[in-house]
Amino acid sequence: MLPNSNGNYTGKVAFITGAASGIGRVTALAFAREGAAVVVADVSEQGNQETAHLIEELGGQAIAVRCDVTRSEDVKAALAKTVEAFGRLDFAFNNAGIEPRKPAPTAEYEEEEWNRIVDINLRGVFLCMKHEIPLILKQGGGAIVNTSSGAGVIGIKGSPAYTAAKHGVIGLTRSAALDYAAQNIRINVVCPGYIDTPMMGRFTGGTDEGRAKVIAQEPVGRMGKPEEIAAAVVWLCSDAAGFVIGHAMVIDGGQTVQ
Template sequence: MMTNENGNYTGKVAFVTGAANGIGRATALAFAREGANVVVADISEQGNQETVRMIEKLGKKAIAVRCDVTQTEDVKAALAKTIEAFGRLDFAFNNAGIEPKKPAPTAEYEEEEWNRIVDTNLRGVFLCMKYEIPLILKQGGGAIVNTSSGAGIIGIKGSPAYTAAKHGVIGLTKSAALDYAAQNIRVNAVCPGYINTPMMDRFTGGTSEGRAKVIAEEPIGRMGKSEEIAEAVIWLCSDGAAFVIGHAMVIDGGQTVQ
């Protein structure tokens, strides 16, 4: 686990969406280990509470807030609870996302499914940043990391909505990065490959055959770990990444190397 020599996490506050499991949970725990107070935000109240308990076992402070990132009022309420509990916001990891129900070519893709995927995976990131940024500005700056995907840098057959949304996250990240770089808010993105998470279990059908097919696409010969993405997020929020602006960091075991 990275240690933060600059101490820029102690007493600071991190807001993490999709924190009930997987990459979000691992990153919430990583922020806590570095000394930050953590707001655990997700639609799964049970998962939220479990993540908070894990953080509290580390002797750190956290609160759970139910938040559907597609709903403006949910996002605003979650951030209001953040300020009520901790008085500030310094870091945000906008990670909440969903996978497609099934693959389909573009002309056969259901409009309802398109809206569902884009609403969560792209609009949700926009809504979070829209209401996080004014709070971070009040502290004189901070850092935001958004979750894109390997699907944000290459096309994925049969997945037009997910691919478009994740490409959109990178574009949105770059635009916001330019908007606020001079005001000391650094905005970057991570692009995970196949990571061993509950979402990946759903994607593979939870079968050994499904997992083997996914692993076969990874040059490194395995799936990634949630903690490996968390390490990247922590670094991107640290003083060590002070000159990193609008970057989409690919963490995918070589899957998208051309």
């Protein structure tokens, strides 16, 4: 067990996509601190290896697997490596996602960009759950958390694909949650607002002006921290959240309340 860990997840195994940076990396570290063995999956092999190394530096167990969530065979292979390494799967955080390249009105939106966004942000979540659920059932149950967005609960001007995909993740999560609630798999979704991550750095252009524009939209007066999302994900997988099924947890500093 790691120092300062309560060991809640000792003997458990967590599979996390989009783990090479940002929310995925911080959440992988959070699971490791709780005693779980962690499989970090991403298309970025360098970032993925760095995440695994950070976990190992903490004294935790981790393996890094390359996984393109839009490819069913990639997901199956990554999960097969999970079982080969650790013998089981208890938790999954389906977090891999991308932001739009540039805003455009719906009628002017490029089909290629639509397909790219929806394929990764929505279809990727479906493929992960499709292959994770049978493995979790073998353990007698577990928990899955998917990543949506504040864009999953409100419309975003100039971002039809991202908004549609993130709304879709919530609907997909709720449907799957009902499918497997009686079989002891709890499936929920987090909806982060503006979180201070490398993705947000790209969104703001990495400038003080860009950051200021984003922060101005947050009633709390700041961007969120990846650790605040990670804490919610870890809690949703815990026994303390045992009666939470199909919930879309908005964590956005009050942005979508306005």
